[in-house]
Amino acid sequence: MADIKAPVFPESVADGTIVEWHVTEGQQVNRDDLLAEIETDKVVLEVVAPDNGVVTKIVKEVDDTVLSDEIIGQFEAGASASADNAPAVDPDQPAAPVQAKQAADGGEPVQATDKKDEADHKDQSPAVRKAAKESGVDPKEVEGSGRGGRVTKTDMANPTLKADSSIKSDSGRPVAESMGERTEKRVPMTRLRKTVANRLLAASQETAMLTTFNEVNMKPLMDMRAKYKDQFEKRHGVRLGFMSLFVKAATEALKRFPAVNASLDGDDIVYHGFYDIGVAVSSDRGLVVPVLRDTDRMSMADVESRIRELGGLAQKGKLGLDDMTGGTFTISNGGVFGSLMSTPILNPPQTAILGMHAINDRPMAVDGKVEILPMMYLALSYDHRMIDGKEAVQFLVTIKELVEDPAMLLLDL
Structure with a gap:
């Protein structure tokens, strides 16, 4: 007889809740079959069968709280379902x-x-x-x-x-x-929704959050995408979107303004020598922020491929804890839902978050003439305790300039 245990949680996760059992007592399963799902503050973890055999006992029921590596059931390897271990028939059932x-x-x-x-x-x-x-x-x-x-x-x-x-x-x-x-x-509320709610409330109450806005002309980027998207997809096997350029532009801006890539730890300022950018994704279970690691070393194709992979995992509820932890900066794109302007809330302990919005045609003054251009509002929320207004504005202007002239990224200007 072997124990079925909850996964080992990292130090940042205190406990979890069993949200679903996919088997019943006495049911025969194969190795790696899904037995149960445990929801933590960050992700939903799967518990799979360690071998071929029979689930002999369910110790922890749905909605029960479980600790790291705690026994949630029992399992007999090599056994097969029989009359002795089959689920009992309830005499009160019709x-x-x-x-x-x-x-x-x-x-x-x-x-x-x-x-x-x-x-x-x-x-x-x-x-x-x-x-x-x-x-x-x-x-x-x-x-x-x-x-x-x-x-x-x-x-x-x-x-x-x-x-x-x-x-x-x-x-x-x-x-x-x-x-x-x-x-x-x-x-x-699910544990994930509770955690999101508490973190957002804490961010608004415990930080000196301020938001600065700017607008970006998306026409150069849209023209570049229209010209090269087919060649890009043919060569790299992934579609060319706007997010990859914003990630690369944000990475370059973070290099120029290290305070935006830093975090606060008590009375200490922690300057990070790496660039891990979280991309906010809306899923059925709530808002999650999977992290792109070392974006300064990634190509645009790498970024697009990884975003697509993480987005798919988020929608299926398959993100792992490693995919969610860390992050030095966050990008949120409310524009995919039609948002014209918003003030994104910080993702502590990070000190800044970039908000992208919908692209709308608007009349703009260009060289003394009115032109209709596809414009996007950008928003940067930042912790004023850590970042001065001058730095925040210059950081956002840097992203604007790089997006409006993508060649600057290639030429390292």
Whole structure:
């Protein structure tokens, strides 16, 4: 018998919460099959089967808090599912429909199990099945807040019934009433959402945050992209976007203004001799900031490829802790959602964050004439305790100049 343990968390992660079991007690699994998912303050970690065998016991249920390397279940390697370790049949559950068929030799009728009901029952965690037994509420009639609409223990504790449900409590009154279009659904915040909320609130309360704005003419960059995008994709196997040039421009600006690449540690200023830029990504679980390492050593193709890779992992909830830790500067692109202007909030202990926004055609004065140009507002939020206004403005102007004249990056000007 072997233990199924939670992953070893880094020092910055105190504990985690089991958000889903993908197996039940007595279920046979293969090596590396997904057993459970544990959500921490930063990412969702997967627990996989160490070998071929059977999950004999689930120790920690969904919504339980677990510590680093804590036992969450037990596993028997080499075993196979049998009547001895198969999930027990709950006698209080209604019997599955029986379909009788006469054996060819005139024997007794044979029972056939309703596979759909059996699958629905197995898809529920032990905690949900226990709550269903105690409350008399069928989980299939409850609105689920888990992944893919899965019903959790929290949903069963305060059930919100589906609109077409007619389930009633022991008193005969509906457990939840439908009010037509005026419905409510109470869903607990995920650990990731709580952490994001707390960090953003702390950043606004504990830093002297100030934002400076500028605008950039995107026409030169758009013309360059239109001219070379096909050749770029053919050679490097990745599409040429705007983010890679902003990352490279920000890296160059950070070299010129080291204070923007620094962080505060108590009363000490830590100047970083490397450039790790986080790129804010919106995912189903909340805002995450995967980090590009050593951007001064990366080509534009490297940046585009890595951003695409990290973005895909974020959407699937597959980012690892190593992908999320560290970072000396952050770029957030609200323009992909149509934002025209915003004040991005700092990502402590970093002291600055760059906000990109939507590209809109606007009339601009050029050499005494009015021209319609694709313009973008840039915003730089910074901690005024660390960065003076002069440095912040010059840093943002440097990014503006490099984006408006991309050749300056190539010529190191």
